[in-house]
Amino acid sequence: MDLSDISLQDCPICGGAAAMFEEGGWAFTIQCCDCGAQTAIATYSKPEDRRKAAESAAYTWNLGKVTSPSPGE
Ligand SMILES: [Zn+2]
Incomplete structure (x- = not known):
């Protein structure tokens, strides 16, 4: 299933690029490539719930x- 049309804004913390990661076929998370x-x-x-x-x-x-991920926050 193609998920490339799901748009991700830049990181709300540092403005860096976001990437979508799939966790072993059961979950998704979005992570910033710059600050984490x-x-x-x-x-x-x-x-059938994957795209959702x-x-x-x-x-x-x-x-x-x-x-x-910054320590102390
Ligand atoms: Zn960031």
């Missing part, structure tokens, strides 16, 4: 709901 900020994992249990999970992760990212 990432969304919570969006899981799916059925193949990817869109959910992208939606979370685009809202700026990310966690920063």
Whole structure:
């Protein structure tokens, strides 16, 4: 299934490029290529929910709901 049409905004923390990662066939997360900020994992249990999970992760990212890996925050 092609997920390339799901648009990701730049990182809400540093403005870097975002990338979508699939976790072993059960979840998606969006992560910043520069600072490592990432969304919570969006899981799916059925193949037909895969795209929904990817869109959910992208939606979370685009809202700026990310966690920063920076220590002390
Ligand atoms: Zn970033």
